[in-house]
Amino acid sequence: MKLVKGLALGGLLAAAAPLYAADYAIDTQGAHASVNFRINHLGFSYVTGRFEKFSGQFSYDAANPNAASVQVEIDPASVDTNHAERDKHLRSADFLDVENNPKVSFVSTAYTTDGNGGGVLAGDLSLNGVTKPVEIQVSQIGEGEDPGAATAPASTAPRS
Known part of the structure; x- marks a missing residue:
C-alpha cells in the first residue's frame, strides 16, 4: 500500500479551456x-x-x-519501474495482485482551488x-487552444 503514497496524476487539469x-x-x-x-x-533511495x-x-x-471533477482508471499490469524483475514482483499478489484486481480507479470527491492556479484534488482511490481517500496537489501549467488541432488530420487509427 506504500505505492499509493507516491501516486501522482499529472496534467489532468492542464488542458482546460478558460471560458466555459x-x-x-x-x-x-x-x-x-x-x-x-x-x-x-x-x-536509501527512491524508486x-x-x-x-x-x-x-x-x-x-x-x-x-x-466544481472540477476527475475520474481515472489504471491498468495495474502496466506498471513500469524500468526494472523487469521488480515490475514482475509489483504485479504479484505481494503488491498489486493484478490477476485478482485488474483495475485501479480514482474518482474525485472535491476540488479546492488555492486561488493561484493550483489546489487540492480529493477523491477515492x-x-x-x-x-481510501487521497488528496493530490494540483498545479495548473497552462491552458488554451491546441495549435495543432486546426491543421492536424483527424484519425481514428489506433496508435502504437
Whole structure:
C-alpha cells in the first residue's frame, strides 16, 4: 500500500479551456498526461515508475474551478519501474495482485482551488479491492487552444 503514497496524476487539469465549463477526455496517447509514482526504497533511495495504460475524463469550469471533477482508471499490469524483475514482483499478489484486481480507479470527491492556479484534488482511490481517500496537489501549467488541432488530420487509427 506504500505505492499509493507516491501516486501522482499529472496534467489532468492542464488542458482546460478558460471560458466555459467543458468535459475532457484525458489524452493518454500524447505527452499531456501520465500516472507516475515515487516510493522510498529501503530508506536509501527512491524508486520512480509509471503506469503505461490508463484512461479517464475530467470536467473543468474556469469560472467555478471548485466544481472540477476527475475520474481515472489504471491498468495495474502496466506498471513500469524500468526494472523487469521488480515490475514482475509489483504485479504479484505481494503488491498489486493484478490477476485478482485488474483495475485501479480514482474518482474525485472535491476540488479546492488555492486561488493561484493550483489546489487540492480529493477523491477515492480503489486499489486491491480497498478504497481510501487521497488528496493530490494540483498545479495548473497552462491552458488554451491546441495549435495543432486546426491543421492536424483527424484519425481514428489506433496508435502504437
